[in-house]
Each structure stands twice: as structure tokens, then as C-alpha cells.
Amino acid sequence: MSADPVILMYHSVEPYTEDPYRVTVRPERFDRQLRWLRRRGLRGVSMRELRAATDPRGLVGLTFDDGYADFVTRVVPALRRYGFTATVYVVVGALGGDNAWDADGPRKPLMTAADARRVAQDGIEVGSHSLTHRRLSTVDAAGVEDEIGASRVALERIVGGPVEGFCYPYGDAADREVAMAARAGYAYACAVGARAFAGPHALPRTYIGDRDSSPRLYAKWLRHRIHGGVR
Template identity: 80%
Template sequence: MATEPVILMYHSVEPYTEDPYRVTVRPERFERQLRWLRRRGLRGVSMRELRAAPDPRGLVGLTFDDGYADFVARVVPALRRYGFTATVYVVTGELGNHNAWDAAGPRKPLMTADDVRRVADAGIEVGSHSLTHPRLTTVDDAALQDEIGASRIALQELVRGPVDGFCYPYGAVGGREVAMVSAAGYAYACAVGARSIDGPHALPRTYIGDRDSSPRLHAKWIRHGLRNRKVGAR
């Protein structure tokens, strides 16, 4: 089996004093992480570009969950400095609000509808992160249909184009969720951590946080290679 490309999972990039969920990376750390990729001849790209590449070697998927407002203010300018792109997954029904699902964490503003249009027009891939950010494995079928299917319809109207990607809140995914994401017309979906379900609708990703210095990034890179050798041996 060919080696699976690396997909990195980010959330928020901004200065902070507390972050109980470890979803925030300081801007200076993020800059160093991007520089680490470039020094190794790697280029960060959107999932759309990664999946379309005939040969993904040298490419790294950059994904950002939740659609925080700092994606526009801090992430996009940093990506441009390095010639990188990315995919941002937004909570379609919460645009312009804040991260109410992180009850014990600091309030973080989310991208507005205008923000989403602007980044899409600038060539950033926008995907769905559901309507309201529930743990999808705990909702009934009717609610699941809205969270997955209705969010795609609304987002396509907003960006005036196709929405190919979905991202499972909390990484909560099982066979029912994969089947519904596929039926809703998504070409792929991102999960969290190592692969537990095969196929393009539960792609594994590597979490990146503020503690990930160059040595930790290197260790995660090695771990990815080892994991792929095990996958290839099945």
C-alpha cells in the first residue's frame, strides 16, 4: 500500500493565557511550525489539492477545525507568506457566534458568513464541520441528516460553489455517520487520530498543538511513517 499523506489538524491560532482543551497555537509557534515544513521541502495544501495531486509526496494537508475568526486574521496571512493553502471546516449554523461547545474554555469568536465568503473567494477550501457541533454518534437519524446534509446545502449556497469535505466534531464517527456523509454527497471526510474505518470518509489526521516544537514535530512525522508501514502490512 502507498504511504498515506500526512494531514495535520489545527484549530485556533492566537495569543492566549488559558486553553484547557489545547486547541490554540500561539502565532509565533505556528510560524515556526510552517517554517519547519518548508525547511524539509514540504508544502502545506488544502485537502482538495492534496486529494487531486497525482503524486502527493512533498505535500501536507493543513486543516483547521471550528472556523475561528483568527483563521482570517492570523492563519491566512501566515499561509500566504509561505505559499501554502489550507482547508477550514466551519460550523455552518454558528457563523458569527462563538464556541459554545467548549463550556469550560475561553470564548472564541467564529468566522462570520462574510469571512467564509472572503476566504473561499481567495482560494481557501471551506468544508462543513456540521450545523451545531454535536457529537454525531449521540444524535438521532433526523438530527444527523441536518447536521451533515443540511449543513452542506447551506454552505454551498454561501460559498457559491461545491463543498466536498466534511469534518466530524470531536472525531466521533462510526459506520452510520460515514454512510450518511457519503450519501450527502461529500467526496471525503476527516476524522481524528489513526485510521479506525477504511475509506475516504474517515481520513486520519495528526493533532498539532502549541507544545509541538521541532523535535515533537519530527517525532510525529516518524510515528506517521511507522503507522503507514503497519497499515501496508495488513
């Protein structure tokens, strides 16, 4: 059995008709997923709270990649209804823009800088998801330093406080990227799927999508507990 706490990875929560990248969960499905956690005596929390807990039993990390605008309009109200919180990872250089990296999918608006500052002031943890959402393995060393390190400096100015967490775009992380996240001063970094590297800068997460009904959630929960993360 894995000793890693369960960390769930979401992206967008809104109604949709087209979603080729499977990044969107319908609001009614999201509500049922949160209800499933509560029925099991679990509480969704930010990575900051999860890491600070002396006994993380009963806590589940809730993370949201890309920083879609619907995090503010749909996710935060749903979390409040259940007494949960979460961490949102924003693409710092794209705040106020859209998900241009999803070339074949519908354009989704992203949170603005003001949104990021507001949710941080309201107690939501805001982490970096890089400057431009590039696959870091394709970027030279100087570029990786900007994507990881410079994004943290810029985001701290925006939210007016420390930024402790980083999330690798596409989960694309090898030794170089993991080492850079540590050198840049992040307390932790999130990957995708099962753990490939030891340490706090490649934490495994389990992807959650719109098809994840209660039976699928339970199966993923067990697999995460055993293997440390599910793609």
C-alpha cells in the first residue's frame, strides 16, 4: 500500500458539448464526486493544508490545473457548499487569456490576475503551472528556468504572498525539471500518474474526469492507495 496521500487532479468544471482532451467535468458530476468524498468521511483540501497536516488520514488533496475561469464561478462555490478547499495552478503568462495550448479543443477563458489575487485572499492556494504551458522536456535549460523559477517570482507579485507549489504542464517532468523545481524554492511540485521520482517535487496524482462515477472513483481510489497515482 502506498504511503502517499491521495491527490486528485481536475481541470475545468462547466457544461460542455465538445471536450476532446477530457479536461472538463460537468457541474452536476462534480457535485456528485464531492458528495462521494463526504459520504466516505473524507474532506477535500489544498495541498498546503494536506502537507501541513500531522495526520493526513481523512484528507484528500484537490488540485485544478490550468486556472480556468470556471474555477472562480463554479468550483469555488461548490467547494464552499461542502466545506472543502483546493489548490489551483495557473499558467502565469496566460492569465486573462485562454487555453491556446489545446489546439483542437474549444477555447476556454482563464482566470485573470485579479481572479488569482482574489481567490488567494479568500484562502485558496494558488500555485504555478509555468509561464506558457510548454512541455518542459522540449525547452532548453534557460527556458525551463523561466517556466519554473520566473513564473514563481511573477505569481508571488500577483497574489501578494509566497507561492509554494508547482505543477508540471502535461506531467512532463524528468530529473532536470524536478531538480529545477527544488532549486526555484518550491516546497513541492505535482506530477501526473504514479510516482516516477522520489521526494516532494514529483508528487503523484490521480486524474478525475467527467466519466468518473462512484464505482470508477472507488476503483481509482484503491489504485491510488496501492500504486500512488492513476493517469
